[in-house]
Amino acid sequence: MGSIVPNPVRSTNRPDTLSSFTELTDRPTGGGPAVPRRTRPAPVSAPSPVREGRPKTATLAVTATATAVALMNYTAPMPTLPAVAAAFGTPPAAQAWLLNGTPLGLAAFLLVAGGLADAYGRRRVFLLGTLALGLTTALGALAGSTSAFTAARIAQGAASAAVLAGSLGLLAHAYPTGRDRIRATGLWGASVSGGIALGPLLAGALSPVDWRLAYGVLGAGALATAGAGARWLPGAGRAAVTKASGAGAPHPAPCLAPPPAPRPDVVGALTLGLALAALLTALTLGRDGWLRAPVGALLLASAALTALFAAVEARSGNPMIDLALLRRPAFLASTLGALFTGLAVIGLFSVVPTLLQVGAGMSPLGTAWLFLLWSGTAFVAALQARRLATRLSAARQLALGFALSAAGVLTFLGALENHAGAWRLFPGLLVAGAGSGLLNAALPRLAVDSVPPERAAMGSGANNTARYIGSSAGVSLTLALATAGPDAALVASAALAVTGAVLALVLARR
Numbered sequence: 001m002g003s004i005v006p007n008p009v010r011s012t013n014r015p016d017t018l019s020s021f022t023e024l025t026d027r028p029t030g031g032g033p034a035v036p037r038r039t040r041p042a043p044v045s046a047p048s049p050v051r052e053g054r055p056k057t058a059t060l061a062v063t064a065t066a067t068a069v070a071l072m073n074y075t076a077p078m079p080t081l082p083a084v085a086a087a088f089g090t091p092p093a094a095q096a097w098l099l100n101g102t103p104l105g106l107a108a109f110l111l112v113a114g115g116l117a118d119a120y121g122r123r124r125v126f127l128l129g130t131l132a133l134g135l136t137t138a139l140g141a142l143a144g145s146t147s148a149f150t151a152a153r154i155a156q157g158a159a160s161a162a163v164l165a166g167s168l169g170l171l172a173h174a175y176p177t178g179r180d181r182i183r184a185t186g187l188w189g190a191s192v193s194g195g196i197a198l199g200p201l202l203a204g205a206l207s208p209v210d211w212r213l214a215y216g217v218l219g220a221g222a223l224a225t226a227g228a229g230a231r232w233l234p235g236a237g238r239a240a241v242t243k244a245s246g247a248g249a250p251h252p253a254p255c256l257a258p259p260p261a262p263r264p265d266v267v268g269a270l271t272l273g274l275a276l277a278a279l280l281t282a283l284t285l286g287r288d289g290w291l292r293a294p295v296g297a298l299l300l301a302s303a304a305l306t307a308l309f310a311a312v313e314a315r316s317g318n319p320m321i322d323l324a325l326l327r328r329p330a331f332l333a334s335t336l337g338a339l340f341t342g343l344a345v346i347g348l349f350s351v352v353p354t355l356l357q358v359g360a361g362m363s364p365l366g367t368a369w370l371f372l373l374w375s376g377t378a379f380v381a382a383l384q385a386r387r388l389a390t391r392l393s394a395a396r397q398l399a400l401g402f403a404l405s406a407a408g409v410l411t412f413l414g415a416l417e418n419h420a421g422a423w424r425l426f427p428g429l430l431v432a433g434a435g436s437g438l439l440n441a442a443l444p445r446l447a448v449d450s451v452p453p454e455r456a457a458m459g460s461g462a463n464n465t466a467r468y469i470g471s472s473a474g475v476s477l478t479l480a481l482a483t484a485g486p487d488a489a490l491v492a493s494a495a496l497a498v499t500g501a502v503l504a505l506v507l508a509r510r
Contacts, residue, residue, distance in 0.1 A: 200375075272309050331462075416486040
């Protein structure tokens with residue numbers, strides 16, 4: 001699996017990068033046709049490392065910060081679910097939607113956002129998404145009902161989709177290949193873990209005053225990041241067109257206007273969103289009986305809509321996802337790895353704080369500190385995972401991450417309803433956190449390395465879409481299984497993690 005060198009046609013729009021040569025014209029005095037002549041360029045001095053490094057550092061800092069804010073917003077409801085449900089009078093069967101609004105928006109719009117980023121410019125899509133995230137998060141703080149809060153969370157998910165799809169595309173452009181890319185994607189993965197860790201801690205700390213305050217703080221943080229990005233991110237719009245000829249030596253071509261940007265695949269996004277909504281509703285209703293007619297009808301509807309989505313994408317001139325990419329083992333490993341990360345890891349740990357509050361009588365802040373032990377370990381592991389890059393392929397790193405997650409989760413058996421103390425959870429949280437960190441570091445590496453350079457944003461969008469489809473389904477499944485006791489949800493999570501590890505190993509051999 002080779003490294004990617006971004007296509008300059010899609011990577012930059014600065015005219016000074018078009019060619020090393022310039023075509024001029026000499027017009028004869030007699031008014032005859034212009035005669036092209038070629039002039040050799042003046043010697044170009046080596047770029048200053050400071051000047052070259054500043055845009056790259058700014059790109060990494062801004063994209064990592066925005067990603068952390070988006071993930072903080074994603075995880076903020078986890079320790080406050082009981083308080084939010086009580087404030088809105090949300091019945092138990094509908095409480096999954098208080099957690100699943102953002103992942104639903106993410107899953108439905110990430111692929112659209114990836115296509116828009118490739119077509120209209122990753123910087124533009126990223127900045128608009130960060131701005132929208134700030135505004136919709138502030139609106140969520142003002143919601144007065146379950147439906148209004150869920151709608152705001154879906155909008156926050158759509159905005160986060162633009163942030164996540166644009167961020168990896170910007171990183172792929174800023175860090176084309178080699179150790180710098182490994183370091184950058186590792187730090188980006190650490191920002192994912194950091195955001196996951198800090199969101200519940202912020203919400204738990206502010207919940208004694210008012211659970212709404214956390215959303216006000218996060219909204220302000222997103223708006224500040226959008227302002228910083230508008231000032232510091234280097235331009236990376238749609239590029240001018242160049243060509244090469246002869247024996248491989250570049251020569252100038254007229255600077256052509258870029259073709260009209262393709263329209264977003266609205267039909268595909270709507271079909272995928274409806275398929276996911278039907279699936280989540282079926283899993284939510286399953287807590288009252290899996291063999292009931294409405295559950296079966298919704299599952300069939302979800303399957304039919306998924307098939308329709310595949311048909312729409314196969315016929316679309318501008319699909320959300322190029323289905324031919326699924327023939328690449330590395331891309332398939334990236335997509336399935338993200339899906340099972342959501343199902344087995346994010347889905348369970350999204351609900352663990354609520355299970356501890358209900359079963360062990362812990363406070364929101366107490367569950368947030370325990371959550372921090374898991375997610376903080378994941379943060380450290382993601383930072384250190386770059387040391388494995390030369391020894392372990394990304395697919396094998398996925399398998400190791402899943403194995404550690406399953407082992408850690410199984411140590412929780414019998415402990416989530418234990419009123420004696422939380423110390424029994426510590427070893428498992430450390431082990432599962434290390435596994436999650438390995439997953440978070442491997443997934444972005446696979447996402448950008450498994451697709452052609454011009455599809456970098458689509459690759460990252462597909463990877464994150466699979467992750468949040470899995471997490472949405474995982475939350476609903478965990479809440480449904482927890483009605484029979486927390487241990488049932490723990491065993492299901494471990495089994496899904498083992499399945500993900502096996503799939504990663506199989507694809508690594510192809």
